[in-house]
Amino acid sequence: MAYYERHVFFCCNQRDAAEGRPCCNGKGASEMRDYAKKRVKELGMAGAGKVRVNQAGCLDRCEEGPCVVVYPEAVWYTYVDHADIDEIIEEHLRHGRTVERLRI
Numbered sequence: 001m002a003y004y005e006r007h008v009f010f011c012c013n014q015r016d017a018a019e020g021r022p023c024c025n026g027k028g029a030s031e032m033r034d035y036a037k038k039r040v041k042e043l044g045m046a047g048a049g050k051v052r053v054n055q056a057g058c059l060d061r062c063e064e065g066p067c068v069v070v071y072p073e074a075v076w077y078t079y080v081d082h083a084d085i086d087e088i089i090e091e092h093l094r095h096g097r098t099v100e101r102l103r104i
Contacts, residue, residue: 002072003048003049004048004049004050004051004052005049005050005051006050006051006052006070006071006072006073006092006093007051007052007054007070007071007072008036008051008052008053008054008068008069008070008071008093009054009055009056009059009068009069009071010024010029010030010032010033010036010053010054010055010056010066010067010068011024011025011029011056011057011058011059011061011062011065011066011067011068012024012025012029012030012033012055012056012057013025013029013056013057013058013059013062014026015062021062021063022062022063022065023058023062023065024059024062024065024066024067027065027066028066029065029066030055032066032068032079032082032085033053033054033055035082035085036053036068036085036088036089037053039085039086039089040053040089040093043089043094045089045093045094051093056069061076061104064076064078064104065078066078066079067104068088070088070092070093073092073098075092075098075103076103076104077099077102077103077104078102078104079102084102087099087102088102
């Protein structure tokens with residue numbers, strides 16, 4: 001059995017604008033990660049045997065991002081706002097249903 005039921009990684013990569021490539025952190029990824037961590041804890045879903053929300057370095061999908069990946073299902077999402085994060089938490093993390101409209 002895995003230590004966590006689901007492990008969520010937010011790409012929080014920060015590139016220099018001079019590189020000419022997008023980065024997830026430039027699209028608010030760190031703030032959204034913090035929001036997701038807070039919501040998961042508030043809902044009693046955090047901890048061993050439950051859900052863990054983490055920051056990741058570059059996940060190499062920033063052009064499609066901001067992006068987040070949920071394991072063990074390896075489902076990749078993009079998001080725009082808190083409502084999208086809430087939907088991922090409710091549908092995928094709580095009920096195990098993929099949110100197709102946000103899937104990359």
